[in-house]
Amino acid sequence: MKRPSDRATRPLRLMQVLEPSGGGSGRHFLDLCRGMKQRGHIVHAAYSPLRAEERFVGELLSIGLDGVHSVDMKRAPGPSDLGAWRRLRGLMREHGPFDAVHGHSSKAGALTRIRLPGPHVPRIYTPHAFRTMDPGLGPAGYFVYGLIERCLARFLTDQLICVSADEYAHARALGMPRRKLSIIVNGVEEPAHGLRRRIRAELALPDNALVFGFVGRLSTQKAPERLIDAFTVAARTLPHAYLLMVGSGELERQVRARIAKSPAADRIRLTMHYTGRQAMDAIDVLAMPSRYEAMSYVMLEAAAAGKPLVLTEVGGASTVLEDGRNGILVANVDDPAQFARAMIKASDPKRLARYETEAARKQGDYGLPRMIAETEAVYRQWAK
Numbered sequence: 001m002k003r004p005s006d007r008a009t010r011p012l013r014l015m016q017v018l019e020p021s022g023g024g025s026g027r028h029f030l031d032l033c034r035g036m037k038q039r040g041h042i043v044h045a046a047y048s049p050l051r052a053e054e055r056f057v058g059e060l061l062s063i064g065l066d067g068v069h070s071v072d073m074k075r076a077p078g079p080s081d082l083g084a085w086r087r088l089r090g091l092m093r094e095h096g097p098f099d100a101v102h103g104h105s106s107k108a109g110a111l112t113r114i115r116l117p118g119p120h121v122p123r124i125y126t127p128h129a130f131r132t133m134d135p136g137l138g139p140a141g142y143f144v145y146g147l148i149e150r151c152l153a154r155f156l157t158d159q160l161i162c163v164s165a166d167e168y169a170h171a172r173a174l175g176m177p178r179r180k181l182s183i184i185v186n187g188v189e190e191p192a193h194g195l196r197r198r199i200r201a202e203l204a205l206p207d208n209a210l211v212f213g214f215v216g217r218l219s220t221q222k223a224p225e226r227l228i229d230a231f232t233v234a235a236r237t238l239p240h241a242y243l244l245m246v247g248s249g250e251l252e253r254q255v256r257a258r259i260a261k262s263p264a265a266d267r268i269r270l271t272m273h274y275t276g277r278q279a280m281d282a283i284d285v286l287a288m289p290s291r292y293e294a295m296s297y298v299m300l301e302a303a304a305a306g307k308p309l310v311l312t313e314v315g316g317a318s319t320v321l322e323d324g325r326n327g328i329l330v331a332n333v334d335d336p337a338q339f340a341r342a343m344i345k346a347s348d349p350k351r352l353a354r355y356e357t358e359a360a361r362k363q364g365d366y367g368l369p370r371m372i373a374e375t376e377a378v379y380r381q382w383a384k
Helices: 004-009 023-038 054-062 080-095 105-113 139-156 165-173 196-202 224-235 252-261 297-304 336-346 349-362 368-382
Strands: 013-018 042-047 067-070 100-104 123-126 159-162 181-183 210-215 241-246 268-271 285-288 309-312 327-330
Touching (some): 013 105, 023 042, 042 054, 042 080, 100 105, 100 368, 123 139, 159 368, 210 297, 224 241, 224 252, 309 336, 336 349
Parallel strands (some): 285 309, 309 327
């Protein structure tokens, strides 16, 4: 019989599962796998190669986990889900027993929680933004996805980790039991330093330019077309302003075409050659017009780097942004005029200086070790 202290100190056997590899969920997954391994736990990771970014796979393999497994998981529901579920179940049986299985984002979260009768292995789920947080989903989609998430949470989930107070409130609005919910705000590494001059030179960005930055997947959720249109409007008033966009994704072709058509195209840069953490050193203001979020890593990286923020009113924004103090909160609408006005307002030298002072004061609040420790505590809570 194990003594009580064994439960609090023994290495845990953990399975981490993710379908999308890009953006904040991929960053969270890598940080969590590395952090748990560094704390002495036995960690296996399963990811889908179908949307995997090369950089993500390389970093995952470099961590030195006890097992890295490729499982074909498609984003959209379909017949292939049965094969993915069987593959995951086989991995759990082959490499287990595990003390906890942690699914990240909706597809991996569903596949890891659906299980047959037998010995219970705790299932942990982090949505990284519920699908129902998308304002463009529509009533029918909201009902269907909400019903699925509510049923999975009530009957097949041991603990659901929300990454912001906004996501927690959304989970409660969907009818998820309070006792199954936790809030663990994402954490980020220390900001990069000394890269500003090099990155600006590589991208032909003038040293004295005011650079607005966007970092994220080029997807409907992140709304890059909103930002291009808003910057096109703001650029008429701000001759010294540039826009740096870092990312790739399913909308890349459309985004490049939109940039090419913009009268301000010569002041817009699109690249995928830097991480968000690196890009923060080269920008002056983070400008993210997302349609929905739970707790964006990019917001946290910018806040940790002491950057002023111009954000749409989405989940997690209030965690890092005090409207009028370290940036500007903008209504979540497609009209580019409102976001453009906020960019122009943020560029006023005196106002920008105030935002920078307040942003610098808050930049120590978003550390990665806290996130790792709080997540480990959830695992230990459920470990037998």
